[in-house]
Amino acid sequence: MPEMITNLVTRVARRRREPVAVQALRSTAAAVVSYSVALRLSDEPSPLTAPLTALLVVQVTLYSTLTTSVRRVNAVVVGVLIAIGFSALVGLTWWSLGLLILASLVVGHLVRVDEFVPEVAISAMLVLGVGQVTDTAWDRVLETVIGAVIGLLVNLLLAPPLWVGPAGAAITDLASRMSRLLDHLGEEAPGAEPQGPGRVAQAAARLHEARRLDNDIAQVDAALRQAEDSLRLNPRVKEGLLFRLVLRTGLDTLEICAVVLRVACRTLTDLARARPDGPLFDAGTTAALQQVLRHTAIAVESFAQLITAQVSANAEQAEARLAGELAVAREHRDRLADLLLAATRARPEHWQLHGALLAEIDRVLDELDVETRSQRLMEELDQHARNRPTDSLRGRLSTRLRAPRARTVSRGPRSPRGGSPPTGAEPSG
Known part of the structure; x- marks a missing residue:
């Protein structure tokens, strides 16, 4: 009692x-x-x-x-x-x-x-x-x-409540949904059963799941706008601009990843329809794809923990985990590129879909990269600093980023076969 x-x-x-x-x-x-x-x-x-x-x-x-x-x-x-x-x-x-x-x-x-x-x-x-x-x-x-x-x-x-916590939780939940979708794609490997119409229906179901992420992003965007308003003119917040930029740029990155993920699901659906009676890939290619998707899923969750660091206070741990998962994912991606190249030589009629799948994987990995995030944050800060001096804020931001190039695991040479898209071009959906 x-x-x-x-x-x-x-x-x-x-x-x-x-x-x-x-x-x-x-x-x-x-x-x-x-x-x-x-x-x-x-x-x-x-x-x-x-x-x-x-x-x-x-x-x-x-x-x-x-x-x-x-x-x-x-x-x-x-x-x-x-x-x-x-x-x-x-x-x-x-x-x-x-x-x-x-x-x-x-x-x-x-x-x-x-x-x-x-x-x-x-x-x-x-x-x-x-x-x-x-x-x-x-x-x-x-x-x-x-x-x-x-x-x-x-x-x-009576100071209004800060809505940074709910916004951070919404971003984390969105990343969890994306991570689960990546896990499902890996568990339902394109080389495994079922085959025929059942596999096409399964791939189409994942495509619909990826499309539903658009509604989730709209809800997270509403929560983030509320959090941004709660930081404005609030006497309890000293670095409201910094918090807003970190959360907003993080959500922008997740939105791009969601769009690319939806396109990747479309590519896998097209492959399933193109090969209704046989496996899409051999066992080695399927295993490499599973590993890429698995480590990318973990990287998405680590990225969400990183951008909500002012809520969770686990920034360094999340960044180290993110860098490690991205490095492992790129290693499996390079192996997947070699295997897909061999498969394309054997069956060249699907080379466009193979190249598209690699390009989509590359884009997600590049968007989640710590260096890309730091560059985007600095660009946004420069844009906000044009009308007022914020040298001290920029200095705090640079300190918080802690020169990510020194801590990021070396990416190594990228396989030229993957056809990674330019980092400045965003997918249109």
């Missing part, structure tokens, strides 16, 4: 530190405080506009709160001004109501209030529908301002 109580208390305490729980508490506090203040300052008996504004304003990040506050207040003021103008010219009839709504929606788009365009029409209708238009109008503006100000104060006094 005491152990159960201890576990329950631990789970509750952990929940209190989660971003969702923190956000719920902050929003509730802002709504209650804004309603209490509005009761004293507004003439309305139930000034619910103030807590409603506070709920909408207190977003998950301080940056979103500031931008939402401006748009929300702007929408209400514009709606009130439109209602005052209509009340001075016409009364409330069906045609004036329709004209009011149309004008409010059009003006809302013109003043760029984004998601609060309906709020312009709502404010105008609520104000026009009462008898004392002027008093009600300015009471609504006052309540909106109270809710926006209280929301900002709550975000300043």
Whole structure:
């Protein structure tokens, strides 16, 4: 019994530190405080506009709160001004109501209030529908301002949660899905059973699995955008730009790898359809391909651990593991290139598919390379540093990268048979 109580208390305490729980508490506090203040300052008996504004304003990040506050207040003021103008010219009839709504929606788009365009029409209708238009109008503006100000104060006094952890977890989960797909491709080796229509269906199933990664990338991108907003204007973060660049460039790399992986699945599907009755490769070629896929799968997971190092704090271990797995994968890739060359000489009709498969493997390995990641980070940092001096940030970034060329295992000469694509060209899908 005491152990159960201890576990329950631990789970509750952990929940209190989660971003969702923190956000719920902050929003509730802002709504209650804004309603209490509005009761004293507004003439309305139930000034619910103030807590409603506070709920909408207190977003998950301080940056979103500031931008939402401006748009929300702007929408209400514009709606009130439109209602005052209509009340001075016409009364409330069906045609004036329709004209009011149309004008409010059009003006809302013109003043760029984004998601609060309906709020312009709502404010105008609520104000026009009462008898004392002027008093009600300015009471609504006052309540909106109270809710926006209280929301900002709550975000300043109670620091918004950082969403770097959930974004890092989303990136890690995406890498795990890609790694599992690579493992499945290796387990279902192209030289093994089943053969015939069953093997074609199996390869097509993996192709659909690779295509589903696009939806996963979209979800991770949304989580990363939320994390990037939480780092902006946050007093608890000293190197927000560095964190944003590391996570964003890492996700870009995984997205490229997902696209190339989907193309590789298409290549294997085409090979299965081209050879429905016999093995795609001999036993040696199949074993080499399995090893390449297996070590690439481990490298993808290590890359995800590396780019989320500010969350997991295992950067050096992940980088060493990544470099080692890439080196082993390249060794098996070179052996696979020799075996595919021999197979192409025996059956030249599939040389294009063999070359495409090697090129796709090369592209994934090159994208995951530590040197490529460091170069991409420095390019992004240079782009952000054009408008402001960030020499100290660049120095910290260079120190954190720790000259990866010195620690990266030598790649050795690349086999000329693989036809590795240029590193500057990205696949289009």
